[in-house]
Amino acid sequence: MLCGRAFKFGDGISTDHITPGRLAHLRSNLPELAKHVLEDAEPTFVSRVRAGDLIVAGSNFGLGSSREHAPLVIKKVGVSAVLAKSVARIFFRNAINLGLPVLLCDTDKINDGDELEIDLAAGVVKDKTNGSRLTFKKIPEVMLRILNEGGLIPYIKKYGDFRL
């Protein structure tokens, strides 16, 4: 069960919003890079986010670059899951590979600051602030197994190969 506050973002948040190219020199210094997460979308986000909180976005979240640093810094500041109407392909795969759940649902019903409770196994998001209940799209089985191991690297360490 994941519990946290919703931080709302709009449509089309790119990997340049999350961790821009001008900070490429910090990619081998993740604690420093994480201090700038999403600053081009919402400059106050990093100072307000707490462990467990949730990013709640519109459509096509994470479009653009393949930089895994984007979901890596989102995870590093304590975000427990990303909820979005839709998500870019590479970001989706990268986030799951890092053990960061990405859940696709109708995020319009969630307001900024709402307290959410997520049951990953049941596929349900409960908005404790407004009482609504949302279901999210099932994560493909192959990705769920990677997510359940905490990411691709722990998965490969355990199995040594892909198990579809």
Added chain:
Amino acid sequence: MGKTLAEKILSEKSQGDAHSGAFVVAKVDLVFAQDTTGPLTVREFQTSGFKRLANPEKTVLFLDHAAPSPNQQLSADHILLRQFSRQSGCLIFDVGEGVCHQLVAESLAKPGDVIVGADSHTVTAGALGAFATGMGSSDVAVAFGLGKTWLKVPETIKVVVSGSFPEGVSAKDLALHLIGQLGADGATYKALEFGGDSVVKMSIPGRLTIASMAVEAGAKVGLFPSDEVTQDYLAEQGRSDHYQPVSPDADASYEKIINIDVSRLEPMVSQPHAVDNTALARQLKGIEIQQVFIGTCTNGRLEDLAVAATILKGKKRHPDTRLIVAPASREVLLGAIEAGYIATLLEAGAVILPPGCGACLGLHQGVLADGESCLSTANRNFKGRMGNPDAFIYLGSPATAAATAITGEITDPREVM
């Protein structure tokens, strides 16, 4: 039932019957990372417990995003990659060789390959008939170690291109038109497959431009069949043995088919801050531009520099508009010197950068000031992309870029040709 190009390649590489929607493990023919994704890839490879690369001669590192390095942190990342190359035996293309996707096209990619790269524009090699897709460092690290990857076989959107390009209109305008039509997530998780009589006539540089931008509609790959044009391109590089014909079955099943008659296209521009925010170049007349950038995996090839040099020959850039040119590779730069394009561009007032990616992603070389606007031949105009979130990026063709450099405002190239 017949197969799309994606289904055919993935069937071959997974030794199975790969139809859209299926999950497969596919053999990887080429795997690579560049200098901003490579260090994480190398660290993940090392923590995965892999002792060696599955195929050192098919594993490549490119130092192209910070080339040469602008600061000590990125210089340290370069050292990490050079050391890994020495220890593991993988190939490395060091600073100055060029943009990874251009080098992959020039010397590595083959029709029918599966190519995985830690860079979203890995899709560029789809121009040669390779199933080439971008992934993150974890996936690429595992492909380094296993020589394979898992993939969901994508549904395919077929794009049938007919007609001849009018003067001043090129592959870039087609790519922007298509993305404007599909939307920035219109092809998410899907393959774009190009065909039609106009594609048969299209040069490999034109195909590379279009394939590179497939990801800007969200696509997993942008695939072209291989044909005589591909064969001639490989032969010119001394790689005739790398050719094999790849094409979709006539009775393949497509999610949808889009028809585009290029003879009706006009020069296109993407406006800030989204690639699918397209307009006709002539509709944006009067928008002042402080910097023009010609280069990248999308439009930094010899053919692109030739177009720019032809328009700029004997002319000068507008005094308030900087003109920055980054050839996509050393081979492109040498060719442009030999053909006289570099002299023409320098005489027109251009700055010539070393081959690389730096300006496109805002890492260095051409970072914009607050409030400035750039007309770029690159593939992305996201907020902050060229190093400043308070700047504005417009995307267009090399012809539109050259015309804009002369007038200092967004200009339909047909006005100056």
